[in-house]
Amino acid sequence: DTGVSQNPRHKITKRGQNVTFRCDPISEHNRLYWYRQTLGQGPEFLTYFQNEAQLEKSRLLSDRFSAERPKGSFSTLEIQRTEQGDSAMYLCASSWTAEAFFGQGTRLTVV
Amino acid sequence: LAKTTQPISMDSYEGQEVNITCSHNNIATNDYITWYQQFPSQGPRFIIQGYKTKVTNEVASLFIPADRKSSTLSLPRVSLSDTAVYYCLVGVYGGATNKLIFGTGTLLAVQP
Secondary structure, three states: OOOOEEEOOEEEEOOOOOEEEEEEOOOOOOEEEEEEEOOOOOOEEEEEEEOOEEEEEOOOOOOOEEEEOHHHOOEEEEEOOOOHHHOEEEEEEEEOOOOEEEOOOEEEEEO | OOOOEOOOEEEEEOOOOEEEEEEOOOOOOOEEEEEEEEOOOOOOEEEEEEOOEEEEOOOOEEEEOOOOOEEEEEEOOOOHHHOEEEEEEEEEOOOOOOOOOOOOOEEEEEEO
């Protein structure tokens, strides 16, 4: 296992389009997190899964954002009707114990 | 969740010991203290976690006083490759709400 994998690594989209990102966690990890990070800021919590259950979702996440983790394995984060303010790095992390392992992120640019 | 306060930036030279202090005055009884490191264009990487007193691993030490209202990450003999942003996080490990909340972190710049 090579760690947390995120795809795509980069995505450029036009404003108003929908985008979907995928995260493949480390296989035995039951917890999965999504974060968003903009330049000069720390990662901002978006949502958290334990197995397939989405236990928490940030109020910062508008109705345009949705995340799923079917069967408690990989996860997808979808952004509908993208806006320029959605441009950021989207990070996924997984954990089994106290240590969370992060992927390299998907950089989204909305033009 | 307890809020954390760290210096925005720190400078050091190669070979020196670096201590980064984090304040968390409202830490709860069940909260652990965790530090992450982040390089540009990469996800954060776990460094160390502790609850009280001192924890040491192969890369760092974490000092936590008795009142637990602050903690200090100690990096021995830093090198240029330790230039990164360091985040202090406080939260319950293993609880129903164990999301990781990051602040703005401390940018450590190591110079030759």
